[in-house]
Amino acid sequence: MKTIKIGILGLGTVGTGVVRMLEGEKDLIASRLGAELEVAKVADLDIDTDRGLTLPKDRFTTDANAVIDDPDIDIIVELIGGETFAKSCFERAIEKGKHIVTANKALIASHGNELFRMAAEKEVDIAFEASVAGCIPIIKTIRETLAGNTISSLAGIMNGTCNYILTRITQEGVGFEEVLKQAQEIGFAEADPTLDIEGIDTAHKLAILNSLAYGMKINLDDIYVEGITKVTLEDIRFAEEFGYRIKLLAIGKRTNGAVEARVHPTMIPMDNLFASVNHSVNAVNVHGHATEDVFLVGQGAGMMPTASAVVSDLVDISRNLINQAGQRVPYLSFQSDRISDLSVLPMEEVTTRYYVRFTAKDKPGVLSQISGILGQYNISIRSVHQKDGGDEGCVPLVMLTSMAREKDMQSAISDIEALEIILGKATLIRIEE
Amino acid sequence: MKTIKIGILGLGTVGTGVVRMLEGEKDLIASRLGAELEVAKVADLDIDTDRGLTLPKDRFTTDANAVIDDPDIDIIVELIGGETFAKSCFERAIEKGKHIVTANKALIASHGNELFRMAAEKEVDIAFEASVAGCIPIIKTIRETLAGNTISSLAGIMNGTCNYILTRITQEGVGFEEVLKQAQEIGFAEADPTLDIEGIDTAHKLAILNSLAYGMKINLDDIYVEGITKVTLEDIRFAEEFGYRIKLLAIGKRTNGAVEARVHPTMIPMDNLFASVNHSVNAVNVHGHATEDVFLVGQGAGMMPTASAVVSDLVDISRNLINQAGQRVPYLSFQSDRISDLSVLPMEEVTTRYYVRFTAKDKPGVLSQISGILGQYNISIRSVHQKDGGDEGCVPLVMLTSMAREKDMQSAISDIEALEIILGKATLIRIEE
Numbered sequence: 035m036k037t038i039k040i041g042i043l044g045l046g047t048v049g050t051g052v053v054r055m056l057e058g059e060k061d062l063i064a065s066r067l068g069a070e071l072e073v074a075k076v077a078d079l080d081i082d083t084d085r086g087l088t089l090p091k092d093r094f095t096t097d098a099n100a101v102i103d104d105p106d107i108d109i110i111v112e113l114i115g116g117e118t119f120a121k122s123c124f125e126r127a128i129e130k131g132k133h134i135v136t137a138n139k140a141l142i143a144s145h146g147n148e149l150f151r152m153a154a155e156k157e158v159d160i161a162f163e164a165s166v167a168g169c170i171p172i173i174k175t176i177r178e179t180l181a182g183n184t185i186s187s188l189a190g191i192m193n194g195t196c197n198y199i200l201t202r203i204t205q206e207g208v209g210f211e212e213v214l215k216q217a218q219e220i221g222f223a224e225a226d227p228t229l230d231i232e233g234i235d236t237a238h239k240l241a242i243l244n245s246l247a248y249g250m251k252i253n254l255d256d257i258y259v260e261g262i263t264k265v266t267l268e269d270i271r272f273a274e275e276f277g278y279r280i281k282l283l284a285i286g287k288r289t290n291g292a293v294e295a296r297v298h299p300t301m302i303p304m305d306n307l308f309a310s311v312n313h314s315v316n317a318v319n320v321h322g323h324a325t326e327d328v329f330l331v332g333q334g335a336g337m338m339p340t341a342s343a344v345v346s347d348l349v350d351i352s353r354n355l356i357n358q359a360g361q362r363v364p365y366l367s368f369q370s371d372r373i374s375d376l377s378v379l380p381m382e383e384v385t386t387r388y389y390v391r392f393t394a395k396d397k398p399g400v401l402s403q404i405s406g407i408l409g410q411y412n413i414s415i416r417s418v419h420q421k422d423g424g425d426e427g428c429v430p431l432v433m434l435t436s437m438a439r440e441k442d443m444q445s446a447i448s449d450i451e452a453l454e455i456i457l458g459k460a461t462l463i464r465i466e467e
Numbered sequence: 468m469k470t471i472k473i474g475i476l477g478l479g480t481v482g483t484g485v486v487r488m489l490e491g492e493k494d495l496i497a498s499r500l501g502a503e504l505e506v507a508k509v510a511d512l513d514i515d516t517d518r519g520l521t522l523p524k525d526r527f528t529t530d531a532n533a534v535i536d537d538p539d540i541d542i543i544v545e546l547i548g549g550e551t552f553a554k555s556c557f558e559r560a561i562e563k564g565k566h567i568v569t570a571n572k573a574l575i576a577s578h579g580n581e582l583f584r585m586a587a588e589k590e591v592d593i594a595f596e597a598s599v600a601g602c603i604p605i606i607k608t609i610r611e612t613l614a615g616n617t618i619s620s621l622a623g624i625m626n627g628t629c630n631y632i633l634t635r636i637t638q639e640g641v642g643f644e645e646v647l648k649q650a651q652e653i654g655f656a657e658a659d660p661t662l663d664i665e666g667i668d669t670a671h672k673l674a675i676l677n678s679l680a681y682g683m684k685i686n687l688d689d690i691y692v693e694g695i696t697k698v699t700l701e702d703i704r705f706a707e708e709f710g711y712r713i714k715l716l717a718i719g720k721r722t723n724g725a726v727e728a729r730v731h732p733t734m735i736p737m738d739n740l741f742a743s744v745n746h747s748v749n750a751v752n753v754h755g756h757a758t759e760d761v762f763l764v765g766q767g768a769g770m771m772p773t774a775s776a777v778v779s780d781l782v783d784i785s786r787n788l789i790n791q792a793g794q795r796v797p798y799l800s801f802q803s804d805r806i807s808d809l810s811v812l813p814m815e816e817v818t819t820r821y822y823v824r825f826t827a828k829d830k831p832g833v834l835s836q837i838s839g840i841l842g843q844y845n846i847s848i849r850s851v852h853q854k855d856g857g858d859e860g861c862v863p864l865v866m867l868t869s870m871a872r873e874k875d876m877q878s879a880i881s882d883i884e885a886l887e888i889i890l891g892k893a894t895l896i897r898i899e900e
Contacts, residue, residue: 051757055615055757056615059615059616059617062615062617063614063615065682065801065802065805066610066614066797066800066801066802066805067614067802068797068802163612169612169755169757169758169759169761170761171604171607171608171611171612171761174604174607174608174611174612175604175607177499178604178607178779178782178783179596179602179604179607179775179776179779180775180779181496181499181500181778181779181782182488182489182492182495182496182774182775182778182779182782183492183775184492184495249498305743307740307743307744307764310738310740310743311740322602322775323771324484324488324602324771324772324774324775324778325602325765325766325771325772325775326602326765326766326772327764327765327766328602328603328604328763328764328765329763329764329765330761330762330763330764331740331760331761331762331763331764332758332759332760332761332762333758333759333760338756338757338758339757339758339759341615341757342612342613342615342616342755342757342758343612345614345615345757346611346612346613346614346615349611349614349615350611353792353795353796354790354792354795356795357787357790357791357792357793357795358790358791358792359786359787359790359791359792359795360790362786362787362789362790362792363786364499364501367499368498368499369498369499369500369501372498372499
């Protein structure tokens with residue numbers, strides 16, 4: 035039986051999981067692949083910590099180049115993370131003609147266009163299923179299953195930390211800070227949770243999926259990103275009254291010759307499946323013109339789910355190696371000469387529905403003034419709840435609008451905030467149906 | 468650009484959808500595949516009906532062999548359905564070295580083992596994603612995405628007709644016969660709905676998935692099958708009171724060195740995602756040891772969703788043709804010499820929880836007699852509701868049991884039905900958590 039040699043860079047959580055899977059399921063994988071995957075070399079700066087791996091000691095090295103340059107190694111697995119050192123490893127591996135599997139969403143989202151161009155020249159495969167939504171086969175689904183479909187929209191809950199925090203606030207009524215602290219204690223959130231809770235990690239994933247779905251270049255910089263730090267229990271409860279849940283959603287939509295690309299807290303109807311995706315679970319929906327909605331749910335992070343995605347990519351590339359069928363599926367779903375100049379729709383041009391919460395003085399005529407201003411911007415109110423119980427003669431006033439343009443909505447909000455009867459800033463949450 | 472020539476057998480709903488997609492999305496498909504798919508010939512007994520297709524008239528024939536035997540054709544799409552003629556077309560195509568794409572679950576479930584053996588000898592690809600759950604990429608997910616996973620269970624709502632009927636009964640409180648009649652009128656159910664409502668179609672799909680997941684031969688005959696014709700509104704309402712929905716579920720589980728394979732109405736907790744999969748939508752869950760649950764939802768039938776699955780298989784095989792990489796993924800997920808003799812666990816050995824409804828005389832001591840008998844078979848009652856409102860001094864008595872062996876449950880039910888205080892037959896619905 036043929037043996038395919040794997041070199042692994044980075045022995046963090048996912049790297050350890052990959053070695054564990056390749057060692058532990060060697061026979062199972064061979065029974066499906068018809069070849070053996072061998073962990074030939076593993077590089078990490080720390081090779082002394084006992085990770086419970088059965089691999090012989092001489093396979094470990096602290097020198098990444100010793101792995102990349104090894105002429106016996108067929109595929110490099112890059113699990114270093116970050117952009118700088120990982121990128122130089124990537125470039126060196128491509129230069130050496132090594133195929134690469136990665137879970138590094140930041141690297142692909144920021145430098146994918148350049149790296150894929152280099153890889154194409156060297157006829158090198160790059161696989162990155164693990165970079166988006168863990169073990170959910172969303173990249174394979176877009177690149178392969180939907181080959182005959184014009185995709186009109188995609189959306190996803192793609193950050194487990196955010197979904198875990200929002201779920202616990204919703205279900206237990208605890209505050210954001212408290213849940214975040216607990217999430218950090220049990221390892222569900224990083225010590226520095228910025229990338230997750232500010233929506234940046236989700237934006238990385240959306241940049242990748244938009245490119246695959248719409249045949250556009252990876253375009254991270256133009257994505258509108260708003261995290262979950264300002265989502266309050268109060269807004270979650272008001273949303274419930276209107277029949278909605280609040281989730282951090284990534285949205286990619288074909289509209290008016292461009293692509294919407296936005297990440298923000300989003301109100302979703304209770305009977306939509308996204309509303310039932312809780313805790314650290316991820317979900318992605320893709321709408322094809324023929325398939326209609328294809329909705330995929332699974333673990334979006336964690337040692338073994340992510341390792342599983344890495345191993346499925348390793349098996350895919352190995353099947354190509356066995357059959358000498360490199361670059362069988364284009365990196366970004368479309369042939370490189372068919373990737374278009376499609377651009378991201380500026381956020382101010384996006385049209386959607388809104389939930390708005392104001393704090394208003396409890397006086398007659400408040401609603402008439404607010405609806406007057408909204409009316410000037412052609413925004414109509416679908417429903418409104420004026421609540422009791424604010425402090426010192428103030429009441430929360432919550433409303434859902436009809437479809438409105440973001441630019442108009444922002445202008446209207448500014449005008450309303452300037453009213454004498456309105457206190458502080460308004461809270462705005464976008465709605466998807 | 469390379470052109471790959473496709474021959475299509477059968478111009479029913481799906482066949483028409485496939486031609487429509489290949490013609491309508493020719494450029495889109497080429498932009499992803501890097502080759503053109505051309506519908507070279509189409510065979511159907513009726514080629515006079517106007518199906519709104521743009522294909523030139525001379526591509527149509529009434530002679531299936533004229534398609535199969537055409538030396539220019541690379542891939543045959545079998546959409547004839549049924550087992551007899553379709554099988555002979557399959558065999559002829561394999562003999563001629565043609566790759567085949569099919570949506571024919573009955574053929575694969577009944578004759579797959581034999582057909583794949585023949586195909587392997589001739590080095591012919593056979594793809595059948597469209598045969599299970601329409602556009603949901605469940606076959607690709609099991610065969611490719613889960614390559615490193617030991618699969619411990621799978622379950623699916625895989626018949627749109629049944630799910631549509633159960634949803635409407637549940638949501639609108641109408642009776643089975645009435646919903647079925649309406650479903651037939653709008654084309655959601657066949658004139659002869661037996662294959663669907665008796666669970667046979669679902670069993671075909673389970674036979675295929677079990678083989679892929681567990682590396683066993685396709686084993687249709689040993690699947691336990693119970694349809695939805697006996698599900699009553701009364702049981703649906705009682706299930707709701709206990710916090711459950713009733714769905715026709717296919718279940719395939721590794722247990723005790725064998726595989727459970729059963730299709731039957733199943734009570735599912737309300738907060739399980741399956742409970743929210745309604746109308747004609749399908750869903751499949753697969754549990755891998757590394758991924759945990761991977762849950763996929765989408766249209767399980769219909770012209771374009773099924774056509775989409777056929778086209779994705781055509782693109783897959785075309786990528787193999789372009790790269791001369793035939794049989795890149797084994798037909799049944801495992802290399803043919805690694806398919807085991809794993810067998811189906813006899814239904815009487817299956818262990819699960821049960822909902823049981825008896826009609827009992829409204830007398831003291833009824834519950835004590837019933838629980839006494841259940842106790843003799845080591846079955847304990849988890850909860851029990853005795854209802855008012857039966858006819859002539861009779862009451863419905865519903866209960867949920869703890870885990871019990873099917874054989875014990877059936878024996879206990881027989882004994883209980885023989886009691887003088889019990890009228891008629893008991894209703895038994897199995898529960899999955």
